Amino acid sequence: xxxxxxxxxxxxxxxxxxxxxxxxxxxxxxxxxxxxxxxxxxxxxxxxxxxxxxxxxxxxxxxxxxxxxxxxxxxxxxxxxxxxxxxxxxxxxxxxxxxxxxxxxxxxxxxxxxxxxxxxxxxxxxxxxxxxxxxxxxxxxxxxxxxxxxxxxxxxxxxxxxxxxxxxxxxxxxxxxxxxxxxxxxxxxxxxxxxxxxxxxxxxxxxxxxxxxxxxxxxxxxxxxxxxxxxxxxxxxxxxxxxxxxxxxxxxxxxxxxxxxxxxxxxxxxxxxxxxxxxxxxxxxxxxxxxxxxxxxxxxxxxxxxxxxxxxxxxxxxxxxxxxxxxxxxxxxxxxxxxxxxxxxxxxxxxxxxxxxxxxxxxxxxxxxxxxxxxxxxxxxxxxxxxxxxxxxxxxxxxxxxxxxxxxxxxxxxxxxxxxxxxxxxxxxxxxxxxxxxxxxxxxxxxxxxxxxxxxxxxxxxxxxxxxxxxxxxxxxxxxxxxxxxxxxxxxxxxxxxxxxxxxxxxxxxxxxxxxxxxxxxxxxxxxxxxxxxxxxxxxxxxxxxxxxxxxxxxxxxxxxxxxxxxxxxxxxxxxxxxxxxxxxxxxxxxxxxxxxxxxxxxxxxxxxxxxxxxxxxxxxxxxxxxxxxxxxxxxxxxxxxxxxxxxxxxxxxxxxxxxxxxxxxxxxxxxxxxxxxxxxxxxxxxxxxxxxxxxxxxxxxxxxxxxxxxxxxxxxxxxxxxxxxxxxxxxxxxxxxxxxxxxxxxxxxxxxxxxxxxxxxxxxxxxxxxxxxxxxxxxxxxxxxxxxxxxx
Amino acid sequence: xxxxxxxxxxxxxxxxxxxxxxxxxxxxxxxxxxxxxxxxxxxxxxxxxxxxxxxxxxxxxxxxxxxxxxxxxxxxxxxxxxxxxxxxxxxxxxxxxxxxxxxxxxxxxxxxxxxxxxxxxxxxxxxxxxxxxxxxxxxxxxxxxxxxxxx
Ligand code: FES
Ligand code: FES
Numbered sequence: 001x002x003x004x005x006x007x008x009x010x011x012x013x014x015x016x017x018x019x020x021x022x023x024x025x026x027x028x029x030x031x032x033x034x035x036x037x038x039x040x041x042x043x044x045x046x047x048x049x050x051x052x053x054x055x056x057x058x059x060x061x062x063x064x065x066x067x068x069x070x071x072x073x074x075x076x077x078x079x080x081x082x083x084x085x086x087x088x089x090x091x092x093x094x095x096x097x098x099x100x101x102x103x104x105x106x107x108x109x110x111x112x113x114x115x116x117x118x119x120x121x122x123x124x125x126x127x128x129x130x131x132x133x134x135x136x137x138x139x140x141x142x143x144x145x146x147x148x149x150x151x152x153x154x155x156x157x158x159x160x161x162x163x164x165x166x167x168x169x170x171x172x173x174x175x176x177x178x179x180x181x182x183x184x185x186x187x188x189x190x191x192x193x194x195x196x197x198x199x200x201x202x203x204x205x206x207x208x209x210x211x212x213x214x215x216x217x218x219x220x221x222x223x224x225x226x227x228x229x230x231x232x233x234x235x236x237x238x239x240x241x242x243x244x245x246x247x248x249x250x251x252x253x254x255x256x257x258x259x260x261x262x263x264x265x266x267x268x269x270x271x272x273x274x275x276x277x278x279x280x281x282x283x284x285x286x287x288x289x290x291x292x293x294x295x296x297x298x299x300x301x302x303x304x305x306x307x308x309x310x311x312x313x314x315x316x317x318x319x320x321x322x323x324x325x326x327x328x329x330x331x332x333x334x335x336x337x338x339x340x341x342x343x344x345x346x347x348x349x350x351x352x353x354x355x356x357x358x359x360x361x362x363x364x365x366x367x368x369x370x371x372x373x374x375x376x377x378x379x380x381x382x383x384x385x386x387x388x389x390x391x392x393x394x395x396x397x398x399x400x401x402x403x404x405x406x407x408x409x410x411x412x413x414x415x416x417x418x419x420x421x422x423x424x425x426x427x428x429x430x431x432x433x434x435x436x437x438x439x440x441x442x443x444x445x446x447x448x449x450x451x452x453x454x455x456x457x458x459x460x461x462x463x464x465x466x467x468x469x470x471x472x473x474x475x476x477x478x479x480x481x482x483x484x485x486x487x488x489x490x491x492x493x494x495x496x497x498x499x500x501x502x503x504x505x506x507x508x509x510x511x512x513x514x515x516x517x518x519x520x521x522x523x524x525x526x527x528x529x530x531x532x533x534x535x536x537x538x539x540x541x542x543x544x545x546x547x548x549x550x551x552x553x554x555x556x557x558x559x560x561x562x563x564x565x566x567x568x569x570x571x572x573x574x575x576x577x578x579x580x581x582x583x584x585x586x587x588x589x590x591x592x593x594x595x596x597x598x599x600x601x602x603x604x605x606x607x608x609x610x611x612x613x614x615x616x617x618x619x620x621x622x623x624x625x626x627x628x629x630x631x632x633x634x635x636x637x638x639x640x641x642x643x644x645x646x647x648x649x650x651x652x653x654x655x656x657x658x659x660x661x662x663x664x665x666x667x668x669x670x671x672x673x674x675x676x677x678x679x680x681x682x683x684x685x686x687x688x689x690x691x692x693x694x695x696x697x698x699x700x701x702x703x704x705x706x707x708x709x710x711x712x713x714x715x716x717x718x719x720x721x722x723x724x725x726x727x728x729x730x731x732x733x734x735x736x737x738x739x740x741x742x743x744x745x746x747x748x749x750x751x752x753x754x755x756x757x758x759x760x761x762x763x764x765x766x767x768x769x770x771x772x773x774x775x776x777x778x779x780x781x782x783x784x785x786x787x788x789x790x791x792x793x
Numbered sequence: 794x795x796x797x798x799x800x801x802x803x804x805x806x807x808x809x810x811x812x813x814x815x816x817x818x819x820x821x822x823x824x825x826x827x828x829x830x831x832x833x834x835x836x837x838x839x840x841x842x843x844x845x846x847x848x849x850x851x852x853x854x855x856x857x858x859x860x861x862x863x864x865x866x867x868x869x870x871x872x873x874x875x876x877x878x879x880x881x882x883x884x885x886x887x888x889x890x891x892x893x894x895x896x897x898x899x900x901x902x903x904x905x906x907x908x909x910x911x912x913x914x915x916x917x918x919x920x921x922x923x924x925x926x927x928x929x930x931x932x933x934x935x936x937x938x939x940x941x942x943x944x
Contacts, residue, residue, distance in 0.1 A: 104890030104927045233886055240891035241879040243827020243867030247892055250826035258821065283810035312821035313830075314813045386831050386839055386892040386926045435829070435892025436926045467832040686886060690932065694889055697928030720836035720924065729917035731930035 057197060059173050061205040071213040072161060077154035078138030081211060082162035085115055085155065087129075088207075092186055092200030094121045097129045099137035100147040101407050103385075103434035103441070104694075105750045106687040107147050108235045113227040113683050114152060118159030118220060121199070122186030123227065128235055133409025133429035140431075141408040143442050143551065144605065145650035145748025148683055152746050160217045162206070169206035170197050185226075222743070231686035236433070247435045248405030251392040253460035257286055259453050260316035260464055262323050263305040263473050266713030267548055268294055269330035274306050278322035284315025288323070289456050291449065296331070296512045298548045300415045302449045303473055309457055313464045332713035335546025337479055341377055344481035344502040344543055348375070352500050352539035355522040356600040359535035361485075364496035368487025372574045375483050376563040378776040380476040380708035382717075383552050384725065387435020388470040393450035394460035400427045404447045405434040412444040419448050420455075438553040438698075443475050471723050472715045475550025476708055478503040478543075480559040484567040487535075492575025494586060496535040499567075501526050501560060504545035516542045517556070523603045525560025525647065525755060528595065530619055531568075532588025536598060546713055553698060557649045557755040562703070562776060565645035565759030569766065579763060580627050580644050587646075590617035605651055611745055612651045618678050619646055622655035622740065625676035629736055630657035639663055640671065643763025645756035650748030652679040653740075656696060656756040658732075658764040666785030668765070670700065670732040675753070677737060680744035688749045689737040695753025696735075701726035703758035704779045717781070724781040796857045800825070801869025807856060815851040815859070816840045819866060827867040827895050831924065838923030841896035842866045848903040850922075867895040874905040877940035885936045889927035897923050901937050909944050911937065 070081040087095040096115045100107040108128045116126050131137055139150060167181040170188040174181075174195065181190045189196045222229075239245040264270070270293040279285055286309045293304040306325055310316035365371060391404035400422060406412045409429040417424035434441055446463055454461040465473070480503035487496035505521060507514030517540040519527070526538050552558070565583075572582030593614040595602040604612060623646050627633075630642060639661050646655040659671040675692050682688050705724035709716045717723040758776060766772050771788060779786060795808045798815075800823070807818050816833075819825045819842070828851055831839030835853040842851045843865040851864075878901050881887075888894040897920070904911055904919035911919065916937050925933070 102890075104888070106889075233883070234888070236891060237883050237886055237888055240888045240894050241882045241898060243825075243895045245891065246826075247829075249830060250820075252824055252826070312809065312813070312817055314817040314821070315810055317833075318810070384926055386837065386890070386924065387829070388831075434890060436890045438926070464830075467834075467837075690886065690889060690929070693931045694928040697930060698926070701928070719834050720832050725924050725926060726928065726930075727922075727924065728920040728930050728933070730921075731928070731934075733913075735931045 057201055059169065059197070059201055059205045061208050063208045063210070064172065065210070067208060067210040070211040072157060072211055075154050075157050075214055077151055079136065080154040080157040080161065082158050082165065084136065085158045086119065086162050088199050088203040090200050090203060092122070092125050092198050094119070094126045094199065095129050096126060097131050099131040099140050101142040101409070101431045101434055101437070102130070102236060103142065103407065103437040105147070105691060106234055106684065107142065109232060109687065110148055110683040111151065111155060112235060113232055114155040115159040117225055117227040118156045119163050120183040120185060123232070125186055130431055133413045133431065135410060140410045141442070143407055143439060145750040145752065148746045149651065149748060152681070156219055157214060157217060160219050161212055164212050164217055165206040165209045166199055166202045168209055169202045173197065173205070228683050229685070232684055234687070246432050247387050248390040248403070248432045249387055249435065249464065251403040251432060251462060253392055253394055256392065256460040256462055257309050257311060257457060258313045258316045258464060259307045259309050259450070259461050260313065260320045260466065261291065261305050261307045261449060261469070262320050262325055263303045263469060264327055264330070266330050266332045267298060267303065268296060268332060269327040271304065271306060272326040272328050274326065275324040276306070278324070279308055279319040282315060282319040282322055284311040285319040286310055289453055291452060298509045300443050300445050300448070301419060302445045302452070307449070307453055309453065309461065316464070317466065330713065332546045335710055335713045337380060337546070337710040341479065341481060344541070345375060347543070348481050348483040348500045348502040348541045352502070352541035353516060354537065354539050354599065355519060355527045356536060356538040356595060356598050358598040361496045361498045361535040361537035364535035365485050365487040365498060368495050369490045370488040370492070370574055372486040372488065372571050373484060374567055374570055374774060375481065376559070376566060376774045378480050378559040378562060379706065380479045380547070380710065381552060381702045381706040382471055382474040382476055382708050382723065383438040383440035384470060384723065385434070385436025385438055385440055388465040388467055389441060389446040390462065390464050391447040391450040392460060392462040393447070393454035395454055398426050400451055401430070402428070402447050402451060403430045403432055404444070404450070405432050405437070405441050406444055406447060407434065407437050407442040412447050415444050416448060416451055420451055439551040440474065443550060467719045471717055471719065475509060475548045477552035477558060478549050482559065482563040484563060486567065486571050488571065488575055492577055494531070494533045494571055497531060497533045498537045499526055499529065499564065500539045500541050502541035502543045503556070503559065504543045504549050506549050506551055508545035509549050515544055516540050519601060520603055521556040524556040524649065525564060526556070527600050527602055528614060528648070529564045530593050530614060530616055530648065531586045532616070533586065547710055547715070553695065554649060554751040554754040557647065558699070558702070558758070561645065561647045561755035562758040562762070565647065565756065566762050566774065569643070569763045570772065580623065580632055583644065583646065584620055584623060587616050587619050590620065607651055612747065614648060618653045619648060622646060622653045622676040622678050625738060625740065626655035626657045626674050629674035629676065629738060630659065630672070632657065637661070639768055641764045641766065641768025643760045643765070643767055645760035645763060647752070647755040649752045649755050652677060652747040652749060652752040654692065654752045654756055656760040658760040660761070660764040660768050662765065662768045662786060666788045668786050672734040673732045673736070675737045676740060677749070677752070678740040678742055679747045679749050680742050681746045682739055683746065685739045688739050691749045692737045692753040693735050695751060696757045697726060697731055699754040699757025700761055703761055703776050705777050705781055707777045707780055722781050798856060798859055798864060800864045801866060809856060811857055812855045815842070815854045815856045815864065818856040819851060825866055825868055829892055829895055831893065837893070838896040838900060839893050841899040841923065843870065843899060843903060846903070846906065848900050867899060870899065870902060872906070873944065875902045877943050878902050878905060878936070880943070881936040881940035885932055885939065887929055887932040887936045889929055893923060893925045897925065897933055901933070901940070904937065905941060905944065910941055
């Protein structure tokens with residue numbers, strides 16, 4: 001989607017050399033016909049549990065006519081050729097390839113549910129195989145909350161095609177019509193002779209058949225879905241509770257050494273000299289290696305610095321402590337985030353680059369009987385997945401293999417090829433499990449470090465980032481200043497709305513000349529404010545970057561929606577109206593919001609606007625639902641307040657009501673949260689609920705405590721708790737999520753919980769205390785109470 | 794100098810630099826990677842193991858200062874409370890990414906072993922040292938209650 005414009009691309013890999021780039025665990029099928037079994041035997045005799053038949057059946061694997069190429073290479077979403085996704089073994093085991101990274105969003109489970117459902121697989125026999133990074137899978141960039149949406153159709157087609165081929169193989173064997181065969185949970189039965197055959201028995205014969213064309217494939221109807229839409233248990237949980245499963249930090253290779261790197265304190269500061277004499281005295285240290293200095297643009301290049309190689313991680317960390325490095329100032333030494341807020345604030349008082357214009361907002365504000373204005377500020381924040389980045393690289397001759405917690409193994413592979421000037425066909429990238437990612441692990445700088453070091457050292461190297469590295473070597477969510485003005489008529493009805501947003505752009509990481517929020521960022525929460533107001537103006541205001549800027553769970557929606565939904569509540573207060581009622585009034589009558597009619601080139605998350613319209617009615621519906629769940633309007637105890645916010649992001653509609661209690665000292669309790677989510681067709685409601693809870697609390701954590709500040713180009717925070725995350729005792733006391741039933745196409749769920757979190761919380765605090773907090777974080781790392789007397793309020 | 798440590802009921806001989814934290818001995822020397830590294834400064838709980846039945850942060854305990862103590866890790870933790878916690882964790886699908894969960898489980902098991910009927914406050918007190926960036930806190934609370942009810 002939008003980030004792809006910025007990701008360095010090599011020559012598009014259109015021709016596929018399957019051998020050499022496929023792992024042993026990936027089914028390889030040069031002819032792209034059906035699929036291959038892992039056994040060459042086609043006489044399969046198995047006793048079938050749950051199946052009356054126990055005879056030895058010989059299935060002739062020879063197809064009646066030679067199979068042609070797959071007609072399913074270009075269905076909606078990409079290649080749906082069954083062999084790419086499904087491997088069935090003679091014992092009936094079904095291996096399903098997941099090409100998206102598993103980072104807690106349950107990609108393994110949801111991708112598998114989709115394939116297995118159409119395949120009519122027996123869930124107990126299903127196993128997941130993690131794909132290597134390879135363009136044959138299509139997009140593997142696991143961000144933007146789009147694993148399900150991109151792949152829903154084609155994975156259904158792949159599963160259904162395979163089911164049909166298994167039925168065809170059975171029909172051929174029995175000498176009956178395909179229409180008389182029926183597949184159910186790993187077994188094909190028929191209505192003619194009442195016999196059954198298992199998928200394991202049919203596997204090889206089916207694999208030699210022609211893949212049917214899409215128009216010959218019958219997808220199941222919704223009411224026939226067995227796994228899609230059901231609360232299927234996670235496919236990773238059994239391993240996790242035993243400490244099994246391999247994260248990036250857990251990779252072990254024979255003969256491996258460990259590397260910890262002294263990164264530059266500022267982006268693009270260079271190593272002028274270093275003294276490793278003390279480092280070499282540290283027990284376990286093997287050597288040091290100077291990495292290449294980084295130059296602009298940042299891209300996914302390593303930061304540079306000096307690596308300490310050791311026999312274990314601890315020795316490497318100790319060796320780094322003992323290292324003395326002289327750094328150049330570099331180009332970012334002048335950058336200080338705190339004074340920069342004031343610069344951005346001044347800039348946002350002047351017109352910027354229009355992103356959406358309707359009517360004449362400036363004039364209408366001047367003429368309005370009530371004017372409302374507010375400025376919102378938000379700090380840099382960093383991802384802090386609980387697993388800091390880590391990568392292991394190994395060279396065998398000129399073959400490079402990497403194992404790493406990466407969100408996009410294809411971009412990783414391409415970046416390795418470009419930066420190491422190495423043939424991409426000689427590079428393998430394995431995505432391990434990701435111990436959280438949130439956008440950080442889209443950036444593969446740490447994998448490149450491992451590849452460079454392994455080459456230099458000559459043995460496999462695991463690069464371990466410590467928490468300090470993660471916090472200080474991030475691609476930060478941008479600090480932002482936003483200026484809002486509104487004009488209301490005498491009845492409090494909104495006549496005009498103006499939003500100016502100023503923050504360093506993600507684009508600056510890829511192009512140093514990018515000095516203004518891009519349309520792809522304004523689209524996230526600013527341009528798409530779904531308000532039915534006669535005069536609207538949204539503008540992007542120039543801002544420079546002093547650190548690497550990246551995308552972080554829900555991206556610019558975080559600060560934009562904090563501003564937009566806080567300001568909606570401020571307008572309600574100015575109008576003397578109920579916050580929820582006023583929000584519904586701002587959104588207006590049920591309609592499809594057409595931003596193109598308001599001089600906007602809205603990107604709609606890369607999705608077709610016809611298929612995924614911005615539907616005001618669905619927004620209003622989740623607001624009403626969440627309000628009902630929270631019993632909006634009820635009498636509250638003293639010191640309690642309810643706040644609401646709504647947003648459509650990643651094509652899903654999420655409303656959130658928060659109840660807080662604040663005592664006289666400013667102690668804050670999040671008493672309850674109620675969220676209604678309309679994500680269209682949902683693959684796993686249980687996991688959607690968990691993503692919403694997690695996404696909201698992630699948003700609370702950042703809104704209350706999350707602050708990265710920069711002094712002379714250097715991040716001031718180093719570890720927990722000066723970079724602070726929400727803990728159990730600070731988490732909401734109750735949380736209810738309702739997933740709206742919908743037949744609409746599937747939308748994202750990993751990110752949309754986050755945007756409404758900060759404004760719903762700020763609105764609730766306002767309702768409880770009368771204090772309007774316009775600066776994030778509200779509490780910060782050092783305090784435990786709301787700053788009831790600060791300027792922030 | 795080699796040191797002998799009892800881990801999951803087995804004596805292991807370790808030859809690591811003096812002062813090396815138990816965490817890195819487990820992960821790098823014994824390839825027991827179930828115990829996770831999250832911060833290295835006793836702030837996140839990802840590295841939680843039991844030392845003589847008590848939850849401790851293995852990142853902040855030198856392996857050569859264990860003084861004969863018995864170490865139990867996620868890989869070796871068994872018993873009634875451990876089973877109840879694991880069952881509830883599976884049943885409610887508590888983990889998201891799972892990275893913090895070894896530590897969460899070790900803290901939760903220690904809680905139930907000491908206090909089979911914890912109050913909300915007890916849960917907060919026992920679990921607030923374990924960070925979860927995926928923010929599975931709601932599920933963890935529900936699962937501890939479910940596990941306690943099953944005991
Ligand atoms: S790694 Fe030990 S508490 Fe964080
Ligand atoms: S489950 Fe991901 S950090 Fe806790």
